[in-house]
Amino acid sequence: MKKAAVFAAFVFVAAFLLFAAGRLHPFGEPSAPAMDDYFLAHSQAETGANNVVTAIVFDYRGFDTLGEATVLFAAILGVVAVFRGPREDER
């Protein structure tokens, strides 16, 4: 009974995802590219970087990258903390 309910919910979500993917804008024609066109036109003049993706990652959206670096740091700290405890006892 419970498994059937889970399966029904799964089928509903899957059908919703496929339906939404089928009704999106056509592949190859982005719907609102104004911001990206600004980045493509001005990144060389404003940041001096030929690689527009790097210009966005480290300059226009640097705060985003800072949060992402924090997540990586927290994950590494978590892995180290998980494996630390028993090892100290054995020494």
Add this chain to the structure above:
Amino acid sequence: MRGEMSVIVRTIARITYALILVFGFYVILHGHLTPGGGFQGGAVVASGFALLPVAFGAAAAKRYLNPSLMRHLEEVGSLAFLALGFLGIGISFFYNVLANSGSLFGAAVPFGPNSGILNSAGTLPFMNWAVGLKVMTGLMTIVLVLLIGAGKEGKD
């Protein structure tokens, strides 16, 4: 995972180790000109480091790669990235103060396709190096700690 692999694997690892490291550092250095950047180059260098435990065993790799040193270098990379973000705090957070200033990495770039000027992009190359250091040491910390944890379980 404790033992080392066959002589073929060890020889190939000795040869390709330096090549992988050079390619990773190239990807980090040219992050503002060619495909790549700090994250990708750091991942390439970390995969080169990960070749050591695979080919020579965890015990031999632990002699050359110190997990706690790796973790401290990762913190240094984080702090360097944060400090570079604070460089332009007078105008806004993460403002690119060095771009087009004429100083180090401050050359102006003409619009349109060009052959790439390495001495450009202001603070972006420094941020690439900071994030590259952070990612390569961080991934290596994960690999080494997981290796040590799994090896310890096998000994019990």
Add this chain to the structure above:
Amino acid sequence: MGNFPFVVAMLLVILGLYTLLFKRNLIKLVIGASLIETGVNLFLVALGYRTAGIAPIYTYAPPALADRMVLPTPQALTLTSIVIGLATTALLLSFAVVIHRHYGTLDVREVKELKG
């Protein structure tokens, strides 16, 4: 079938969702989470594609195509997403190692029964 890449990305997400819901092995659950992350990354990159566009990099770009570049922002966000996914996968795998060491099994039902 103009939206075929979006449908493929969503199929990856659905596969990961199926794995998360109906598998009982912790390693398989981690694989499912990783599949969902891959599908989302593929979806993000496919959102920003322009027909016959080139990579948004000006170094040695073909001058005839330089005014038709792929959108760069989804690629930057995908880069962020890949690193976060890698960090979470490492954390989940280390939890799986600890659970196996503590309980001697990777089956989530047995772990639930052995609680306490």
